[in-house]
Amino acid sequence: MSFEPATADTPLVEIRGLRFLRGSRPIFDGIDMDIEAGKVTAIMGPSGTGKTTLLKLIGGQLRPDAGTIRVDGQDVHRISRKALYELRRRMGMMFQSGALLTDLTVFENVAFPLREHTDLPESMIRALVLMKLQAVGLRGANGLMPSELSGGMARRVAMARAIALDPMMIMYDEPFTGQDPISMGVLVQLIRKLNKAMGLTSIVVSHDVAETASISDYIYVISQGKVVEHGSPQNLGRSDSPWVRQFMDGLADGPVPFHFPAPTLAEDLLGPA
Amino acid sequence: MNGLQWLGASALGFFRRLGRGHLFFLDTLVALPANWLRPRLIVQQTYAIGVLSMIIIVVSGLFVGMVLALQGYNTLVDFGAEESLGVVVALSLVRELGPVVAALLFAGRAGSALTAEIGLMKATEQLSGMEMMAVNPISRVIAPRFWGSFLSMPLLAAVFSAVGVLGGYFVGVGLLGVDEGAFWSQMRDKVDFHDDVMNGVIKSIVFGVVAGWIALFEGYDAVPTSEGVSRATTRTVVHTSLAVLGLDFILTALMFGE
Numbered sequence: 391m392s393f394e395p396a397t398a399d400t401p402l403v404e405i406r407g408l409r410f411l412r413g414s415r416p417i418f419d420g421i422d423m424d425i426e427a428g429k430v431t432a433i434m435g436p437s438g439t440g441k442t443t444l445l446k447l448i449g450g451q452l453r454p455d456a457g458t459i460r461v462d463g464q465d466v467h468r469i470s471r472k473a474l475y476e477l478r479r480r481m482g483m484m485f486q487s488g489a490l491l492t493d494l495t496v497f498e499n500v501a502f503p504l505r506e507h508t509d510l511p512e513s514m515i516r517a518l519v520l521m522k523l524q525a526v527g528l529r530g531a532n533g534l535m536p537s538e539l540s541g542g543m544a545r546r547v548a549m550a551r552a553i554a555l556d557p558m559m560i561m562y563d564e565p566f567t568g569q570d571p572i573s574m575g576v577l578v579q580l581i582r583k584l585n586k587a588m589g590l591t592s593i594v595v596s597h598d599v600a601e602t603a604s605i606s607d608y609i610y611v612i613s614q615g616k617v618v619e620h621g622s623p624q625n626l627g628r629s630d631s632p633w634v635r636q637f638m639d640g641l642a643d644g645p646v647p648f649h650f651p652a653p654t655l656a657e658d659l660l661g662p663a
Numbered sequence: 664m665n666g667l668q669w670l671g672a673s674a675l676g677f678f679r680r681l682g683r684g685h686l687f688f689l690d691t692l693v694a695l696p697a698n699w700l701r702p703r704l705i706v707q708q709t710y711a712i713g714v715l716s717m718i719i720i721v722v723s724g725l726f727v728g729m730v731l732a733l734q735g736y737n738t739l740v741d742f743g744a745e746e747s748l749g750v751v752v753a754l755s756l757v758r759e760l761g762p763v764v765a766a767l768l769f770a771g772r773a774g775s776a777l778t779a780e781i782g783l784m785k786a787t788e789q790l791s792g793m794e795m796m797a798v799n800p801i802s803r804v805i806a807p808r809f810w811g812s813f814l815s816m817p818l819l820a821a822v823f824s825a826v827g828v829l830g831g832y833f834v835g836v837g838l839l840g841v842d843e844g845a846f847w848s849q850m851r852d853k854v855d856f857h858d859d860v861m862n863g864v865i866k867s868i869v870f871g872v873v874a875g876w877i878a879l880f881e882g883y884d885a886v887p888t889s890e891g892v893s894r895a896t897t898r899t900v901v902h903t904s905l906a907v908l909g910l911d912f913i914l915t916a917l918m919f920g921e
């Protein structure tokens with residue numbers, strides 16, 4: 391896989407004025423983001439704010455209602471289907487649900503992108519797959535079917551699959567959810583290590599504030615369709631914005647609502663007048 | 664006003680789906696030729712769709728043939744024409760019952776399975792996952808299954824007819840005492856290869872395309888929930904059956920209705 395790392399002043403992913411609606415409900419309402427090449431960028435925000443949606447927009451699976459997303463200089467939603475598929479080959483994505491192919495073994499799942507996109511000999515594929523599985527600690531599970539894995543294991547297999555083609559960029563959707571403290575620690579280090587060793591650009595979506603902050607170079611906090619704060623972990627740690635404080639410290643009270651938008655409880659309980 | 668709105672909304676929904684269905688069909692057609700570069704996928708699907716449907720096809724074909732012989736004999740014997748039993752059985756099977764009943768059984772056995780499989784793949788994000796790996800699910804998942812039904816259907820219909828003729832033979836010659844020589848020789852004289860056999864084959868090819876298309880589209884377009892997949896599966900069986908019967912009428916009128 392060859393790619394030219396974007397230079398420092400042009401970010402690998404550039405989001406401008408992004409607006410996206412689900413029905414008539416805006417999920418994003420004018421978001422600007424720059425994701426620098428070679429860095430680990432974290433996207434944080436309360437559940438249901440649209441982090442997964444944002445990754446799908448970047449991957450070109452959803453179309454924005456307004457605004458542009460450029461990846462490596464190409465407008466994801468304007469380029470041809472062929473060019474989009476070319477681009478996707480260089481992006482790995484680890485789905486929140488894993489999205490493993492249920493009729494293939496763990497080994498074949500990780501081998502899948504290699505078999506689809508390369509003509510490597512079987513011995514080479516085997517070596518590559520086992521290496522990737524070793525990295526996530528699941529080499530021994532290579533013969534299992536996805537239905538025989540726990541949620542945390544499935545996610546680690548998905549991670550091995552996302553790095554199978556040595557992409558230029560990986561999007562991790564909640565990589566730490568469902569991991570025990572040990573594998574969590576390993577994965578945190580792995581994301582950092584991959585980023586360094588392979589010159590990857592990583593986007594990590596996560597709720598695990600401390601772990602994510604410890605490996606990221608830059609953090610975006612989104613809430614209610616807007617970027618409410620962004621900066622390096624140090625700066626965010628010092629920030630006195632109530633949004634950030636509430637989120638970083640896990641406080642129940644603050645500007646970030648815990649509840650999905652709704653009429654007041656009293657109105658709902660009393661029913662329509 | 665509400666009734667009118669509802670009517671408008673459902674009409675719009677219907678035409679949207681129809682449009683999506685045709686776009687889906689076009690996408691599939693475009694993806695078909697490249698599949699031959701990886702024949703293993705086609706073979707796998709032809710096995711899953713065709714070979715695994717054999718049992719139900721063979722058993723049903725046998726019984727349908729036997730019933731045809733019983734019923735045909737009762738009518739023919741009144742006219743002293745029971746020697747023509749072979750012709751009656753073979754013509755009914757080759758022209759009509761083979762393609763049609765095989766297609767109906769196919770919708771229940773293989774079509775519903777295809778819809779449920781694709782629908783679940785969608786619901787568990789396997790199709791999105793493939794897209795993000797730059798693998799087009801239409802070429803990787805849909806097209807081989809379309810080949811599978813396209814190739815299987817004529818063969819299944821042929822097997823159905825052949826087994827049905829055997830069933831008719833057992834009952835007619837074995838049980839009811841129709842003359843064996845007359846049974847076969849009349850069949851050979853009166854069943855025309857081009858007019859009867861080929862027209863039956865054409866029907867089953869059309870049914871294969873339609874059954875595959877409906878089953879795959881319903882799965883691909885299913886609402887990605889358990890309920891959505893279950894509805895889509897039901898729709899596959901219902902729509903395929905109606906489409907097959909309707910098309911059979913049109914094709915028969917075109918082929919045999921001078």
Ligand SMILES: Nc1ncnc2c1ncn2[C@@H]1O[C@H](COP(=O)(O)OP(=O)(O)OP(=O)(O)O)[C@@H](O)[C@H]1O
Binds near residue numbers: 436437439444486
């Ligand atoms: N297919 C869909 N149809 C309609 N609305 C949807 C759909 N998928 C998601 N949404 C809505 O979009 C919003 C964002 O969803 P998304 O999955 O991106 O959240 P998230 O930030 O990833 O949450 P979590 O941290 O819980 O994974 C949610 O409020 C949800 O209600």
Ligand SMILES: [Mg+2]
Binds near residue numbers: 441442443486563
């Ligand atoms: Mg999510």
